[in-house]
Amino acid sequence: MSKLKEKLYKKIEEWRPRTTKLLKEYGDVKISDVTISQAIGGARSIKCLVTDISYLDPLEGIRFRGYTIPEVLEKLPKVPGCEMPYVEGHVYLLLTGDIPTKKEVEEVAEEFNKRQHVPQYVFDILRAMPRDTHPMTMFSTAILAMQRESLFVQQYNAGISKMDYWDSTYEDALNLLAKLPEIAAYIFRMKYRSDTIIPPDNKLDMGGNFAHMMGIDKPYDDVSRLYFILHSDHESGNVSAHTGHLIASALSDMYYSISGMINGLAGPLHGLANQEVLRWIQGVMDKMGGKIPTEEEMQKFVWDTLDSGQVVPGFGHAVLRKTDPRYMAQREFCLKHLPEDLIFKYVDILFKVVPPILEKQGKAKNPWPNVDAQSGVIQWYYGVKEYDFYTVLFGVGRAFGVAANIIWDRALGYPIERPKSVTTAMLEQMAVAKK
Numbered sequence: 001m002s003k004l005k006e007k008l009y010k011k012i013e014e015w016r017p018r019t020t021k022l023l024k025e026y027g028d029v030k031i032s033d034v035t036i037s038q039a040i041g042g043a044r045s046i047k048c049l050v051t052d053i054s055y056l057d058p059l060e061g062i063r064f065r066g067y068t069i070p071e072v073l074e075k076l077p078k079v080p081g082c083e084m085p086y087v088e089g090h091v092y093l094l095l096t097g098d099i100p101t102k103k104e105v106e107e108v109a110e111e112f113n114k115r116q117h118v119p120q121y122v123f124d125i126l127r128a129m130p131r132d133t134h135p136m137t138m139f140s141t142a143i144l145a146m147q148r149e150s151l152f153v154q155q156y157n158a159g160i161s162k163m164d165y166w167d168s169t170y171e172d173a174l175n176l177l178a179k180l181p182e183i184a185a186y187i188f189r190m191k192y193r194s195d196t197i198i199p200p201d202n203k204l205d206m207g208g209n210f211a212h213m214m215g216i217d218k219p220y221d222d223v224s225r226l227y228f229i230l231h232s233d234h235e236s237g238n239v240s241a242h243t244g245h246l247i248a249s250a251l252s253d254m255y256y257s258i259s260g261m262i263n264g265l266a267g268p269l270h271g272l273a274n275q276e277v278l279r280w281i282q283g284v285m286d287k288m289g290g291k292i293p294t295e296e297e298m299q300k301f302v303w304d305t306l307d308s309g310q311v312v313p314g315f316g317h318a319v320l321r322k323t324d325p326r327y328m329a330q331r332e333f334c335l336k337h338l339p340e341d342l343i344f345k346y347v348d349i350l351f352k353v354v355p356p357i358l359e360k361q362g363k364a365k366n367p368w369p370n371v372d373a374q375s376g377v378i379q380w381y382y383g384v385k386e387y388d389f390y391t392v393l394f395g396v397g398r399a400f401g402v403a404a405n406i407i408w409d410r411a412l413g414y415p416i417e418r419p420k421s422v423t424t425a426m427l428e429q430m431a432v433a434k435k
């Protein structure tokens with residue numbers, strides 16, 4: 001058993017009695033009420049999911065296993081000679097709740113490297129798809145195609161105990177996660193770089209190897225590490241995380257679950273928003289003839305978007321009520337590495353002008369920028385200008401958090417998810433009865 005798996009097993013054994021006790025002794029304690037607007041309005045804020053991997057405070061933003069983003073970036077061991085930590089160390093943190101030592105991270109990196117080989121049939125399937133297929137469709141298809149590799153399915157069919165479900169789920173997770181960077185880079189180079197594929201270099205860490213396979217020089221390796229870490233998890237209620245959890249709750253395996261969560265991430269109100277941001281900015285740049293708009297000019301573009309009934313991409317959030325710390329982490333990177341970049345300047349003007357406008361309009365509950373407002377700029381600067389691809393990058397990162405959640409779901413024996421629905425007539429009756 002690898003050191004990481006051993007440690008995870010110990011943590012699971014320690015954790016199980018807590019969940020059992022809560023269920024047995026306090027199962028009736030009420031933690032949330034549900035209103036009609038929540039039932040119609042996307043289950044907003046109803047407390048009905050449990051995760052210990054991350055927690056999203058509306059004002060503070062995300063904490064991974066109790067650590068804020070600046071703490072994660074500071075405390076996780078760094079790749080030698082680089083600014084950013086190992087993605088592998090972040091996976092260790094998400095799974096175990098502990099900050100790994102350098103040696104522990106190197107062991108995980110080694111373990112991922114061993115599992116990296118992508119079966120040829122995955123590439124064959126990608127190549128058989130029309131080249132103009134959206135990269136998210138390709139990514140999801142590639143993951144789904146590997147479902148036949150699932151160890152969980154084999155072991156489930158062999159009749160293993162429920163208590164052991166987490167073990168083969170963990171194996172499936174590591175096997176799949178190790179392959180995602182190569183699949184993503186393959187889609188990128190096949191679609192957008194004249195099919196010039198760069199094979200992996202398994203001497204490199206995950207972020208370094210991804211940059212290598214993308215064919216982009218330093219500091220794109222650090223960009224990749226930062227990007228994958230920041231996008232890994234945002235507690236359980238967002239569409240991608242919840243979709244992954246929901247699918248897995250039917251005991252569908254990791255491949256089904258991660259492919260499904262990628263499809264949720266592909267929506268314009270979720271992960272696709274980062275490509276929308278770039279598309280929106282490009283539209284303004286075209287109108288400005290490449291010049292930097294004044295604040296007044298930018299205000300007009302923002303109002304034009306709102307007046308035509310569209311949302312301003314990259315702003316607002318279902319839970320957050322302040323600037324997303326994932327936005328700030330990327331902003332700091334931009335200030336250090338690309339302060340003079342034209343698109344960054346656009347993004348910075350938007351940071352100034354959009355929140356007061358959204359406040360004035362009075363609809364959005366959160367006028368502040370989210371992660372997507374900043375991430376495309378960095379990719380563009382380092383040559384990834386095909387913004388259709390940005391959500392695939394988000395998907396690679398998000399898979400780490402969703403997989404960690406699913407392993408723990410299995411470890412703690414969370415059951416199949418089944419909220420109750422009501423009819424409109426029932427709501428009307430309940431509403432009248434309360435008046």
Ligand SMILES: CC(C)(COP(=O)(O)OP(=O)(O)OC[C@H]1O[C@@H](n2cnc3c(N)ncnc32)[C@H](O)[C@@H]1OP(=O)(O)O)[C@@H](O)C(=O)NCCC(=O)NCCS
Binds near residue numbers: 313
């Ligand atoms: C993220 C988002 C989907 C959250 O949705 P939500 O929880 O329903 O947000 P709110 O409760 O604040 O929405 C209330 C109203 O404000 C509007 N609103 C929210 N954010 C807005 C924005 N950025 N621009 C314009 N209007 C916005 C909503 O469309 C909604 O309008 P409606 O009442 O006419 O339907 C929403 O803020 C949005 O569409 N943002 C732009 C897309 C984006 O950046 N997505 C990435 C999220 S990480």
